[in-house]
Amino acid sequence: MDKEKLVLQLFDLGVLQFGQFTLKSGLSSPFYLDFRRVVAYPETLKHISDQLWELIKELDFDHLCGVPYAALSLSSAISMRHNKPMIVKRKEVKKHGTKKMVEGIYEEGEKAVVIDDVISSGISMIETLEVIEDEGLEVDYVIAIVDRMQGGVSTLEKQGYEVKSVYTIEEILNILHKNNKVDDHTYKLTLEFIHNNQIGYDKLRLQRNVVPKLSYSTIKINTANEITKRLLTIIESKQTNLCCSADVNTKKELLELAEQVGPYICMLKTHIDTVADFDSELIVKLKSLSQKYNFLLFEDRKFADIGHIAKQQFTSAPLNIADWADIVTVHVVAGSSSIDALRSTEQLDTTGLIVVAQMSTEDTLTSRDYTKEALKIAQKHQDVVVGIVGQNKRPRDAGLMMFTPGIKLEAGGDAHGQVYNTPQEAFEMRGIDVMIVGRGIYQSENPAKKSAEYKQVGWKSYLKRLGLEE
Numbered sequence: 001m002d003k004e005k006l007v008l009q010l011f012d013l014g015v016l017q018f019g020q021f022t023l024k025s026g027l028s029s030p031f032y033l034d035f036r037r038v039v040a041y042p043e044t045l046k047h048i049s050d051q052l053w054e055l056i057k058e059l060d061f062d063h064l065c066g067v068p069y070a071a072l073s074l075s076s077a078i079s080m081r082h083n084k085p086m087i088v089k090r091k092e093v094k095k096h097g098t099k100k101m102v103e104g105i106y107e108e109g110e111k112a113v114v115i116d117d118v119i120s121s122g123i124s125m126i127e128t129l130e131v132i133e134d135e136g137l138e139v140d141y142v143i144a145i146v147d148r149m150q151g152g153v154s155t156l157e158k159q160g161y162e163v164k165s166v167y168t169i170e171e172i173l174n175i176l177h178k179n180n181k182v183d184d185h186t187y188k189l190t191l192e193f194i195h196n197n198q199i200g201y202d203k204l205r206l207q208r209n210v211v212p213k214l215s216y217s218t219i220k221i222n223t224a225n226e227i228t229k230r231l232l233t234i235i236e237s238k239q240t241n242l243c244c245s246a247d248v249n250t251k252k253e254l255l256e257l258a259e260q261v262g263p264y265i266c267m268l269k270t271h272i273d274t275v276a277d278f279d280s281e282l283i284v285k286l287k288s289l290s291q292k293y294n295f296l297l298f299e300d301r302k303f304a305d306i307g308h309i310a311k312q313q314f315t316s317a318p319l320n321i322a323d324w325a326d327i328v329t330v331h332v333v334a335g336s337s338s339i340d341a342l343r344s345t346e347q348l349d350t351t352g353l354i355v356v357a358q359m360s361t362e363d364t365l366t367s368r369d370y371t372k373e374a375l376k377i378a379q380k381h382q383d384v385v386v387g388i389v390g391q392n393k394r395p396r397d398a399g400l401m402m403f404t405p406g407i408k409l410e411a412g413g414d415a416h417g418q419v420y421n422t423p424q425e426a427f428e429m430r431g432i433d434v435m436i437v438g439r440g441i442y443q444s445e446n447p448a449k450k451s452a453e454y455k456q457v458g459w460k461s462y463l464k465r466l467g468l469e470e
């Protein structure tokens with residue numbers, strides 16, 4: 001059956017309804033899609049599952065998973081017709097037996113395609129994705145019969161999933177309008193409703209509380225890395241999760257800034273190759289300030305070359321990074337061999353690594369897969385890796401810390417693609433451990449005062465995430 005005929009059939013069966021309906025969110029909607037009715041019409045179920053199969057038949061996956069309840073019949077139908085194993089995500093936790101949240105037979109690392117009937121805000125889909133990814137399954141594709149065009153698809157895409165739907169609501173409306181099933185008024189009203197009721201990513205995140213509530217002391221217990229422990233001790237004793245990114249270009253400016261922000265930070269981050277008059281005296285002075293104010297020196301060198309070169313960049317004069325940096329960043333675009341190479345310098349007992357897993361720019365190439373692989377590398381090398389630089393929700397791994405740049409008291413961006421989020425959003429919604437702030441501090445009139453302000457906001461947001469402060 002073709003897509004147009006199927007829409008007309010769904011309309012006749014009362015699956016697509018127009019009128020006035022109150023949605024789960026409390027919103028009053030001029031249309032309602034009730035795919036649960038389809039279980040009463042096996043032939044229609046078959047036609048829908050054929051359309052869904054067209055979307056996924058070429059994809060690489062091991063399991064089908066329907067979001068309960070409406071999509072369970074759909075995933076069952078596809079599973080039987082195309083001999084694809086199915087898994088089922090429970091809606092409620094079992095009181096007895098295994099307490100498993102996902103039923104079926106699967107191995108960690110296998111791929112699942114998740115199917116829902118309708119995507120509106122994306123929230124029920126995300127809830128399902130979180131549960132099945134926690135089981136170690138990987139999800140790249142998300143499938144639906146209808147995209148209600150209210151923001152859910154872009155929310156899911158922002159999280160790195162590829163979303164495919166048989167219809168958008170607009171396509172359905174066009175078919176029904178063309179076939180005189182809905183009048184001009186309903187047609188316009190429905191389009192207007194969609195347009196005016198967008199449920200954005202940020203609004204959605206604010207409604208959810210899925211961030212791992214990891215405290216600094218929990219991370220300290222879970223890490224075997226001595227540099228991570230040192231950093232956590234500083235964070236806890238100074239009550240600051242602020243890293244100042246000191247991106248200034250002369251020795252004088254850098255030392256002045258370090259002196260001003262020193263009392264309020266846990267780390268001072270440098271791009272030492274951008275300091276025009278760099279010399280070894282600068283390092284002596286920075287070291288002394290780091291002792292005076294108790295912060296770590298973090299050289300954001302982002303090694304990215306083949307191991308043989310990264311090793312030289314780490315140890316060679318004139319910068320001699322390995323001799324003074326407590327922490328350095330490394331890209332793993334060249335693979336985990338970059339870490340092996342840095343390890344072979346035998347300098348990593350005094351310099352910890354932070355893996356850049358994801359970047360903050362709007363056009364970053366660090367895809368979801370890249371970030372996942374980078375995290376795996378960081379996990380594998382936890383003895384020398386302190387954590388990751390990332391933007392998304394904090395990984396649940398308590399042995400690694402998450403460092404997040406692109407933070408300002410006011411969200412926004414710069415002229416070169418940098419994207420800023422607020423400390424509150426980063427700590428409370430994404431569960432990050434340390435915020436990295438550059439221009440928000442050193443371009444302000446009074447960097448000392450500003451860093452004190454960031455320190456206070458950051459600490460408060462951290463406590464709020466733990467439920468220790470309103």
Ligand code: S5P
Nearest residue numbers: 245358359360405406418437438439440
């Ligand atoms: O994805 C990233 C990773 C890093 S480490 N995006 C970033 O902006 N950074 C660094 O954080 C960047 O090199 C700069 O030093 C700092 C952000 O500075 P700001 O002035 O935009 O706060």
